[in-house]
Amino acid sequence: MVKRLNFEFYNNHALEVAPLLLGKILVRRFDDGKEIRLRITETEAYCGESDTACHAKAGRTNRTKPLYDKGGTVYVYLCYGIHNLINVVTGEKDDPQAVLIRGVEGFSGPGRLTRALSIDRSFNEDDFSTSHRIWIEDDGFVPKYKTTPRIGIDYATEPYKSAPWRFVLEGEAEK
DNA sequence: AAAGTGATCATG
DNA sequence: ATGATCACTTTG
Numbered sequence: 001m002v003k004r005l006n007f008e009f010y011n012n013h014a015l016e017v018a019p020l021l022l023g024k025i026l027v028r029r030f031d032d033g034k035e036i037r038l039r040i041t042e043t044e045a046y047c048g049e050s051d052t053a054c055h056a057k058a059g060r061t062n063r064t065k066p067l068y069d070k071g072g073t074v075y076v077y078l079c080y081g082i083h084n085l086i087n088v089v090t091g092e093k094d095d096p097q098a099v100l101i102r103g104v105e106g107f108s109g110p111g112r113l114t115r116a117l118s119i120d121r122s123f124n125e126d127d128f129s130t131s132h133r134i135w136i137e138d139d140g141f142v143p144k145y146k147t148t149p150r151i152g153i154d155y156a157t158e159p160y161k162s163a164p165w166r167f168v169l170e171g172e173a174e175k
Numbered sequence: 176a177a178a179g180t181g182a183t184c185a186t187g
Numbered sequence: 188a189t190g191a192t193c194a195c196t197t198t199g
Contacts (some may be wrong), residue, residue, distance in 0.1 A: 044194070053194075063183060080195050081180030087194085100194055111195050121182095152194050176198085186190085 005136045007129045010071030014045040014090045014097035019167045021088065021136070022144035026104055028117040029133050036117060039141070041102030041169040046087070046152045048096055056096035066125050067096035074126040074134065075076035076119060083111030084120050086130055088136075103172070104149070144170035 005024065021043050028036045046054040055064045055077075066075040066089060075098050087098040093112035100110060102131065107113040114120070119134070128135055147164040154161070 046194075055194080058184080061184070076184055077194085078180090081182070083180095085194055092196050102194080108198060109195070150194075155193080178198085179196090181193105183192090184190105185192105187188085 002137050002139045005073050005128065005138055010088060010090050010128065011092070011167040012071070012090060012144070014047050014099050015165065017088070017090045018043045018045040018099045018165070019143065019145055019147075021099060021101070022145050022167055022169045025137045025139060026101065026113075026117070027135050027137055028119070029135075030118075031133075032140070037137075038104035038106060038113070040101060040104050040136075041172045042101075042108065043167045044100040044102055045165040045167075046098050046100065047165070051156075052160045053150060054096065054098075061098075064096065067098055068094050070124065072127050072129040074123050074125045074128060074131070076114070076121050078121060079111065084114040085110045086114055086119050086123070102166070103168075108172070134136040146170060 021040050024040050036165050049056045056067050066073050069088050070093040075087040076084050077160050087100045089098045102110045104113045107116050112162045145167050148166045149162045150166045
């Protein structure tokens with residue numbers, strides 16, 4: 001039984017949604033009707049303005065605006081001038097949390113998976129629960145996973161810097 | 176180990 | 188207008 005994740009799923013706390021997204025299937029549908037499906041293997045949670053690793057730490061800006069939108073909103077931004085990173089906004093509107101999709105089956109690294117799926121900044125502010133070109137499905141797979149601190153956030157301060165908010169599917173390559 | 180890359184945000 | 192800072196990847 002495959003079902004598309006809906007608003008109700010995304011309307012929860014990032015720390016709850018992040019591990020649940022493991023094992024789910026990221027679907028990218030192209031204009032010609034072709035679809036690519038890849039199982040999500042790695043996620044990270046970013047939790048609000050108090051989380052010094054979260055982009056929303058500096059408050060609402062033009063860039064972070066999608067984080068404040070309702071659960072299920074797509075947040076894509078350019079990192080290091082090269083890579084588009086894709087996040088799933090979670091939680092209530094005006095509560096800036098998101099889950100970064102860091103890896104999918106066959107592609108490890110958040111920049112490589114967006115390149116593989118041709119995801120760019122035009123996807124920003126799309127909606128995972130209604131979009132026709134990007135969504136996530138549940139096929140019943142129950143994830144076994146482990147947690148580690150998040151990657152690439154040396155600029156953050158404790159306790160957020162070492163909070164175990166990275167979620168990796170059991171059996172995936174560890175860094 | 177280090178560069179490449181460019182939007183974004185805070186300064187002036 | 189300029190400069191610092193990056194949720195990374197690749198190359199050596």
